[in-house]
Amino acid sequence: MKKLPLIAILIVAASLIYWAFTRIPPKSEKSGEPEVEIEDSSEYWESVTSVEQTPSYQPPPPEHNFYSDGPKTRDGIGKYYQGREIAYVMGHPAIQWLERPEREKEEAPTKALDLIKLAPGEVLADIGAGSGYYSLRIAMTHPNSRVVSVDIQPEMIDFLKGRTDKLGIANVSPHLGKIDGIGLPDESIDAALMIDAYHEFSHPYEMMKSIASALRPGGRVYLLEYREEDPDVPIKPLHKMSQEQAKKEMALVGLEWDTTIDDLPWQHFMVFKKP
Ligand SMILES: C[S@@+](CC[C@H](N)C(=O)[O-])C[C@H]1O[C@@H](n2cnc3c(N)ncnc32)[C@H](O)[C@@H]1O
Numbered sequence: 001m002k003k004l005p006l007i008a009i010l011i012v013a014a015s016l017i018y019w020a021f022t023r024i025p026p027k028s029e030k031s032g033e034p035e036v037e038i039e040d041s042s043e044y045w046e047s048v049t050s051v052e053q054t055p056s057y058q059p060p061p062p063e064h065n066f067y068s069d070g071p072k073t074r075d076g077i078g079k080y081y082q083g084r085e086i087a088y089v090m091g092h093p094a095i096q097w098l099e100r101p102e103r104e105k106e107e108a109p110t111k112a113l114d115l116i117k118l119a120p121g122e123v124l125a126d127i128g129a130g131s132g133y134y135s136l137r138i139a140m141t142h143p144n145s146r147v148v149s150v151d152i153q154p155e156m157i158d159f160l161k162g163r164t165d166k167l168g169i170a171n172v173s174p175h176l177g178k179i180d181g182i183g184l185p186d187e188s189i190d191a192a193l194m195i196d197a198y199h200e201f202s203h204p205y206e207m208m209k210s211i212a213s214a215l216r217p218g219g220r221v222y223l224l225e226y227r228e229e230d231p232d233v234p235i236k237p238l239h240k241m242s243q244e245q246a247k248k249e250m251a252l253v254g255l256e257w258d259t260t261i262d263d264l265p266w267q268h269f270m271v272f273k274k275p
Pocket of ligand 1: 128153
């Protein structure tokens, strides 16, 4: 009987030794690093730009294979389309930059919003909607129209959803798109809007094809890009686009240039139409 406590002690000690050797240590203990994930946005952008193709993706026939590889610069992915290098995707850690208060002074979004026409009952797809900076403002000023906010980053979609719920905005539909298509039905939208987004589409040809299909005949494309022709616009070169370049790329998918309004401080406001 006297041996019982000793046996109990031995059993407890053996269990502790077994546990110490077999448990999986938490991440923070393994590397000595804090457990909080630290954003490495450059790596994130790499992964976003190399997302697998959708199963339905069919490469364009050889005569339409417009892409080529070339020198990879700091802000680009080394893939070229119509003579320009495609820029990295801006990762969701930059949400605060998209929502920055100085944006009004720098880009005059209120002025841009006035130029976007949307009649009651019409549907506008905001492609590359990001945090929803524009989507939400358009939805609020056009309560009888619908805004479909498309982005490829689930984190952007989640942020946008959070804001529409908080503000009680019912006419915004967040929609997770793919790198090579918006995934909306044919002839389901009246207008497409791309603000500071098109230059970073990794598959611009496929994206514009799918946008053109989703537009109803006569539908508008509002394309806002930082003016490449203006050296005073303080934006990295790959995030800018000239009018000539934009017209060439839209023409490739059958969109016709309609007008350009150059009243904004930094961006071209270009309108294209589906015939
Ligand atoms: C620089 S942000 C601009 C966001 C917003 N338009 C604005 O002006 O506040 C560009 C956005 O385009 C998105 N994007 C990139 N490629 C895309 C694609 N193929 N389809 C949809 N969104 C895309 C990115 O995820 C990013 O949120």
